[in-house]
Amino acid sequence: MKYISTRGQAPALNFEDVLLTGLAPDGGLYVPETLPTFSAEEIAAMAELDYPQLAQKIVAPFVADCIPADDLRAIIEDTYAEFRHTAVAPMVQLAHNQWVLELFHGPTLAFKDFALQLLGRLLDYVLERRHRKVVIMGATSGDTGSAAIEGCKRCSNIDIFILHPHQRVSEVQRRQMTTVVGDNIHNLAVQGNFDDCQAMVKACFADRSFLPEDRGLVAVNSINWARIMAQIVYYFYAAVALGAPARKVAFSVPTGNFGDIFAGYLAQRMGLPVERLIIATNRNDVLHRALTTATYSRQTLHHTLSPSMDISVSSNFERLLFDLYDRDGAAIADLMARFDAGAIHFSDTAMARAHSLFSSACVDDTQTCAQIAATWDECEYLLDPHSAIGVRAALESGVDAAVPVVTLATAHPAKFPDAVRSAGLTEEVGLPLHLRDLFERPERCEVLPNDLAAVRAFMADNLRD
Ligand SMILES: Cc1ncc(COP(=O)(O)O)c(C=O)c1O
Numbered sequence: 406m407k408y409i410s411t412r413g414q415a416p417a418l419n420f421e422d423v424l425l426t427g428l429a430p431d432g433g434l435y436v437p438e439t440l441p442t443f444s445a446e447e448i449a450a451m452a453e454l455d456y457p458q459l460a461q462k463i464v465a466p467f468v469a470d471c472i473p474a475d476d477l478r479a480i481i482e483d484t485y486a487e488f489r490h491t492a493v494a495p496m497v498q499l500a501h502n503q504w505v506l507e508l509f510h511g512p513t514l515a516f517k518d519f520a521l522q523l524l525g526r527l528l529d530y531v532l533e534r535r536h537r538k539v540v541i542m543g544a545t546s547g548d549t550g551s552a553a554i555e556g557c558k559r560c561s562n563i564d565i566f567i568l569h570p571h572q573r574v575s576e577v578q579r580r581q582m583t584t585v586v587g588d589n590i591h592n593l594a595v596q597g598n599f600d601d602c603q604a605m606v607k608a609c610f611a612d613r614s615f616l617p618e619d620r621g622l623v624a625v626n627s628i629n630w631a632r633i634m635a636q637i638v639y640y641f642y643a644a645v646a647l648g649a650p651a652r653k654v655a656f657s658v659p660t661g662n663f664g665d666i667f668a669g670y671l672a673q674r675m676g677l678p679v680e681r682l683i684i685a686t687n688r689n690d691v692l693h694r695a696l697t698t699a700t701y702s703r704q705t706l707h708h709t710l711s712p713s714m715d716i717s718v719s720s721n722f723e724r725l726l727f728d729l730y731d732r733d734g735a736a737i738a739d740l741m742a743r744f745d746a747g748a749i750h751f752s753d754t755a756m757a758r759a760h761s762l763f764s765s766a767c768v769d770d771t772q773t774c775a776q777i778a779a780t781w782d783e784c785e786y787l788l789d790p791h792s793a794i795g796v797r798a799a800l801e802s803g804v805d806a807a808v809p810v811v812t813l814a815t816a817h818p819a820k821f822p823d824a825v826r827s828a829g830l831t832e833e834v835g836l837p838l839h840l841r842d843l844f845e846r847p848e849r850c851e852v853l854p855n856d857l858a859a860v861r862a863f864m865a866d867n868l869r870d
């Protein structure tokens with residue numbers, strides 16, 4: 406399997422090299438040159454597989470020329486053994502044909518664990534083989550950071566630097582990052598917003614000269630292809646459980662960086678019968694506006710009750726645009742340059758293609774709270790604010806009532822007690838046992854100005870030999 410850049414100017418890489426990087430040298434994102442596909446019979450047979458077996462089936466074609474099947478099986482089994490639910494990704498029914506797929510049973514209580522627990526193990530495996538050390542860098546609006554730290558903390562060959570927007574993540578999210586002990590783990594609270602943090606990560610990939618030459622820089626954000634790959638699996642898992650391939654299924658996906666929903670798009674292209682993918686945004690609605698006005702432009706970032714989705718530059722949207730524009734790298738390079746300068750207007754053909762599968766909704770904080778309260782009243786089921794946005798978008802989506810709609814429940818409500826209280830609920834949302842003492846653990850974090858040079862200098866000064 407070869408991976409190519411969305412901007413068409415970077416050499417193709419194999420899986421191992423894609424895993425060990427982030428942005429392509431031309432500024433693009435790596436995508437598979439061709440996608441594996443599964444026939445209806447093959448998808449029907451997936452009903453017999455448990456989650457790790459299914460993950461093996463879906464992931465294997467993407468890594469086949471780099472990781473032998475037995476090694477991959479062992480890595481995947483070990484990855485999902487960490488999860489606290491034996492189904493790994495259980496589903497709960499909220500109403501007729503309304504389901505939530507609980508993706509928060511991993512160690513850090515968010516969907517990011519599905520990919521980052523795997524990514525950490527894959528990195529460990531590849532770095533041991535290559536006798537190499539790397540620097541891991543990530544930007545987080547709350548969840549990627551702790552999932553990356555948890556996923557990679559046992560790798561001896563890495564130094565990890567995670568940038569989060571100072572005072573713009575929930576207290577639980579912050580503590581999940583800053584209380585993990587290790588002299589190779591660095592949390593940087595940047596006095597800016599998530600877009601600033603993400604822009605710094607991308608700038609570091611564009612110019613790595615602040616690092617020693619022999620030290621590779623690896624992304625843990627969803628710009629790293631391996632993140633997307635791992636997230637394809639649960640779309641198959643949920644749809645097959647609800648009757649695919651005989652029955653079509655729709656998904657509502659709380660969206661920020663467009664990584665999770667892009668994985669759903671790939672599942673559809675790999676043969677899964679997906680009726681519709683619903684892009685569910687908070688007030689930071691660049692993607693909803695893109696779908697409804699054919700214009701993609703930055704906006705002022707708002708701080709919301711769903712902080713993990715407070716994003717206005719949605720990295721993975723570029724991967725979708727690459728397909729919508731016939732995989733024309735030069736066209737994408739031109740579009741992204743125009744986006745950086747202000748705004749892009751999409752062609753009619755691109756919009757028609759997008760609308761054939763995607764629809765969208767924007768859900769503000771008031772509606773988010775109303776949905777948390779309504780779902781609690783109706784089924785005594787507690788949604789976190791991100792998942793509530795997904796449920797609200799699912800209910801408003803207009804998908805045929807005969808089609809099951811699965812909302813991806815991307816985080817555990819205990820990560821966002823303030824949002825639960827804002828919804829008027831007085832229930833105590835307890836953290837799971839392994840995090841019960843989170844508020845007593847000492848924290849370690851560096852507050853830095855919103856300045857790329859300061860971040861680079863901190864990283865260079867704090868690398869281990
Ligand atoms: C809890 C939660 N829900 C939804 C999202 C959105 O996912 P994506 O960025 O892949 O669109 C994120 C992070 O981005 C998240 O942490």
Ligand SMILES: N[C@@H](CCOP(=O)(O)O)C(=O)O
Pocket residue numbers: 544545546547548549550625626627628661662664713714720
């Ligand atoms: N919501 C994310 C933001 C980063 O997105 P990613 O999926 O590209 O890592 C977070 O919680 O950090």
